[in-house]
Amino acid sequence: MLQVNQLLDNEIIDLTCQVFSTIVDDLNNGLYKDINGEISVRWSIREVFYAWAAVDITDESTPKHYVGLTYETVVLLYRDVEAYFKYIESGIDNDKFDTIFQDFEYPKSLSLASSLEDCKKNMFISGITWLFFHELGHLVQEHGIVRQEYGCGVRMDIVDCASNDNVTNQLLTGKASAVSHVTEIAADYFATISCLRALARHFDGSVFDEEVRSFSVALALVLYRFHGTESFTPMSKPKGSHPIPLIRLEQTQPLIFEVYSKLNVQETLNSSLSRLDMINITSWSSYTVGLFWLRKNRHFEIPEDYFIAGSMQRHEMLPYHKHILEVWDEIKPRIDEVKRIDDEYSELQFSPHYRNILENIVLGSGN
C-alpha cells in the first residue's frame, strides 16, 4: 500500500523533467549558444540504474550533445531518498551515531527548515542534478574524444551504470583503463563543483545549511548505490572502466568543505557552518548512508572496510592515486585542445600537498 504523500513513479519522472528542462534551457541559452551547439535529454526504458553521455559527431562545428538516463534511475533514486528519510526518522541506529558523532550535533530529523516532502524532493533534485552534471562534465570536456584516442571504446558514448552488466563492464586494462578512470573522476569533480556553485547561488542562511547537508547525503546515496554492499577492495592500478565508488565518494565529499571554506560561506551566505561542521556533515552523511544501504539490502553484518576514509589514509591505494595523477597530467593538454568550456575551477586539479605525498610513491611492475 502506498504511504500518504508518496510520489507516484510518473510524478517522479515529471519532477525530473521540470528540473532538467530548466538546466537544459539555461545551457542552451548560455554555454551551448556560445559554441553554436545544443544539448538535450534522452530517456531509456531499460530497467537498470544507468546514465550516459552521447555526442552526435556529424558536424563538429555545431555540437549536438545528449545526456541520457533511464526512467528506472530517477525512480530508484527517489525511492532511495524516501527510504533513507524513513531510516533516519526511525532512529534505529542512533546508538551507533551517538558513539561515532559524540562531539557533533548530528540531526535526528532531516526536515528542519522545510516540510518533509520538500526536503525529500530537494535531496532528490540534488542527486539527479549531480548525475546530469556528471554527464555534462564528460560532454563539455569532450572525454569521448580522448577516450577514443586511448582505446577506451570504439564509440564516443560514455556509459555510467550501477550494475555490472555488459554495458559498462568493459575489461579495460593499462593506459585505456587509467584514462577511463581519470575522466570519470574529472566528471565527478565537474559535477560536484557545479552543484556547489548552484547551491551557493540560490540559497543562503539556514536554507543553505540544510541544502549542503542534503547534497552531501544525495551524493552518498548515488555512490553507495554504485558501490553495493561489498567490502572495499583496494586496487593498486586502474582496472575496468570506472573507479571504485567509495574512492569517488572520498574524492568528492571533501570538495564541500574545501570549496565553501574558500568561499567563506559564514560571511558571504550567512551560513552557520564552520569548516569543521562541514567535515562532520560529510562524514555523517556518508556513514549514515552506508549503514542505511546495508539495512536496505538486509545485510546485518557490516562488511570490513565499508565506509569512507581519507584518500591518503588508504596506503595500499597510493600507487593507484599516483597513476591517476600521472595520467591526468598526460591527457590534460589534449583535453584543453578539445574542450568546449574554459573554466579552470570546474576542471580536476590536485593540490601541491597531494602531489608531494604521491611524489615519493614508486610505481613498479606490480603496480
Ligand SMILES: [Zn+2]
Ligand atoms: Zn561517467
